[in-house]
Amino acid sequence: MAEKKKPAKSLRRRVTRKNTKLVFDKYEMYREAVQSPEVDVEFFQKAYKELRGRSAEVFREDFCGTFLLSHTWVKSRPKNKAWAVDIDPEPLEYGRNHYWDELTLSAQKRLKIFEGDVLTGQLPEADIAAALNFSYFAFKKRKQLKLYFSNVYGSLRKKGLFVIDAFGGTQCTDAIEDKLKRKGFTYFWDQENFDPVTNEAVFHIHFQPAGHKKIENVFTYDWRMWTIPELRDLLDEVGFKKTHVYWEGTTRGGLGNGKFTRTEQGEACDSWIAYVVAEK
Numbered sequence: 001m002a003e004k005k006k007p008a009k010s011l012r013r014r015v016t017r018k019n020t021k022l023v024f025d026k027y028e029m030y031r032e033a034v035q036s037p038e039v040d041v042e043f044f045q046k047a048y049k050e051l052r053g054r055s056a057e058v059f060r061e062d063f064c065g066t067f068l069l070s071h072t073w074v075k076s077r078p079k080n081k082a083w084a085v086d087i088d089p090e091p092l093e094y095g096r097n098h099y100w101d102e103l104t105l106s107a108q109k110r111l112k113i114f115e116g117d118v119l120t121g122q123l124p125e126a127d128i129a130a131a132l133n134f135s136y137f138a139f140k141k142r143k144q145l146k147l148y149f150s151n152v153y154g155s156l157r158k159k160g161l162f163v164i165d166a167f168g169g170t171q172c173t174d175a176i177e178d179k180l181k182r183k184g185f186t187y188f189w190d191q192e193n194f195d196p197v198t199n200e201a202v203f204h205i206h207f208q209p210a211g212h213k214k215i216e217n218v219f220t221y222d223w224r225m226w227t228i229p230e231l232r233d234l235l236d237e238v239g240f241k242k243t244h245v246y247w248e249g250t251t252r253g254g255l256g257n258g259k260f261t262r263t264e265q266g267e268a269c270d271s272w273i274a275y276v277v278a279e280k
């Protein structure tokens, strides 16, 4: 996933230490540490219902990686159809090998995988298109991001919605490393730098499987930290009628509670995540 291109190699690295062999599955750890497809799919349907008064059927996942979101979408309702688009055959192959067989025959028929570039390819038509986990942050030039947004606009059905996520906060301008324990491994989110002149930052994901050495730079992201007003201006410029910001609520302890509501006013915090939803 937006990591540095490395020479082709097996997806599974063998690491031997203290006579124990570890089969290292980077996509499985990424899924456990970072992804929550059920929460996202629930959000998509909630937003579509709120803004369009009915349910969406056709979903497109841009930058889909292992297409876990599309997989969850087709599983969640018998009428749901999904398109999953990614430029890199490696995560697509992983998804085919690991997630495809979990689907019923009917769900398999409703999910189509498309290897291509979201900037240049003809994107399949959808009620909802989404680019999550900040994948579009890889487009650092305004012209490039505008081209992508414009391509999405052209691909949406009449009442279509485009959903992206964004993150920020004072913590995102610090070079810090966060650490989270997960079952069987530790996940590290490492911010290498932040350049206030360009708003660019480099992030790494490291994993340390229990009882083994830390495996550094499993995924690396070289991003421009787009701000919400910049994104809304661009979406407006390419033709979207309205944009909405869904901001995350907080628990009593001051952490994100996973519940997103529409607002025109955010709040200053160390770290925040929001969805931006654009109406065609």
Ligand SMILES: C[S@@+](CC[C@H](N)C(=O)[O-])C[C@H]1O[C@@H](n2cnc3c(N)ncnc32)[C@H](O)[C@@H]1O
Pocket (backbone or CB within 6 Å): 001, 002, 035, 062, 063, 064, 065, 066, 085, 086, 087, 088, 091, 116, 117, 118, 119, 132, 133, 134, 135, 138
């Ligand atoms: C950070 S991963 C995101 C994976 C997944 N969406 C998620 O939520 O975890 C970014 C993905 O974008 C893909 N990608 C990067 N540039 C692309 C482009 N121009 N067109 C299509 N996919 C692209 C990469 O191959 C990678 O799988």
